[in-house]
Amino acid sequence: MTATDEAGPQTPTEGADYALLDAGDGRRLERFGAFVLDRPAPAAQGPRRAPERWTETDGRSERDGEWVTLGPPPDPWEVRFGRLIFRLRLTASGQVGLFPEQAPNWDWAGECLRAASLDRRPAVLNLFAYTGGATLAAAAAGAQVVHVDAVRSALAWARENAAASGLADAPIRWIPDDAVRFAEREVRRGHAYDLVVLDPPSYGQGPGGERWRLVERLPALLATCVRLLAERPLGLLLSAHTAGLSADDLAAAVRAALAGRDQSRGPGRLEAVPLILSAESGARLPAGAAVRWTP
Template structure:
């Protein structure tokens, strides 16, 4: 199924099992047990869970051997990331996003091959710890990496160093996504590609964010700074918004005429145990 990635297809990451509201994942050398609200079926490999190095429970936080709770590195598609347990139960990357990296790099290279020789500009909003930023930069794009969390931007810069991309043309920006896009419009800047992974809810200073309310305006603002035939990668995992909703929002905001240019797929991971973990949707608009 398009969008579904088996963990063992990506060296460095493996979804071992999922079920009973949890997921068991191997990130490099660490076996991690953490919540997964969409894992509603029973576990298929119950014996494997006993080997977890670390476990996260919202009520108590992370537990496990002290050494296993220290930061560690993992390499995915040739990019090296630093992972570490966060207070929200994350580790610093979304493995379901790895399936989009080849498409992203292909868009950058294809547009560069048909362009006028100028370096492509890609805008990554809600950019987190930089996986898509690094993939686009490695493919040859100049990237504006925007996230409202200062710690996330610092983490992404560390990942660039680990991936030998410290000198890549990346602008590291701690900013509100809508505010940044509005300023870029006033400056007359244009982008050849956009990557967006907006949260369901968020806050930047006094500004509150709710995806269902804000997404159409954000996409319309991005269209205002988009070069002709810009590509877009939109991912989201918001309850109440499915792939059709995201597709329609992107279709209308970017006035898409070619239906074939829009691709919608579930973000799914297939465990080695046979379990399936649903993690939202991805919509791709090819340039």
């Protein structure tokens, strides 16, 4: 069996141009650079800890996706996490192109890659890659990366982030494709990766219009990803923001997918991680879970 560690809550890298100021009553108050936003957050249960701070907002996202702002954000609107720079914008979904709770995963991936003792660049596959946080972290650590996302606008946004981070010429392949279909084709091609990263959505729609739910498709998806791991891989990183899927649930799914691998060199280490943002006010905002496996 794979050894499992329960890690403590994971919060963004210190020194980032981001802060969760407060959360409660189903909303979150955040600072991105100098721009303060009030956004819906169903996981923000309980009362607000610092109600006086909510008068500071530059913009508010309503549940229908409409933004009400005092003025436009800076242009370009950039936020730094370590050496990575993300360009943000207000979207109709209420998102800004950045999930700060993923920052500890970017740090983990970078550390994993920098510690690798290979005679070549590590190969990384990033599925459901969105605006490219994990891609940038991997490229900055010296990896060659295959970045896959079905949404072309997200792919273009990720390339903007790479350029802003000084990684425009890094060895990144930008693939506009369905992540599940691409991964299955990579298995048939016999391709392998040292590190596989995936952050699948709760619900998806394939290229043929078929709908799927992560809770139903996760075992098959992980089985495909495990088959893509190199003989001596560096690891696998899974994260999800799906109600009903805890860190323990994700760990159990990864453990089951890994059961068929050769474990003659040991089961490896599997770390189950709740992703929780800590606010300056003392509030805590659950933001999904992650599992990190290293051999």
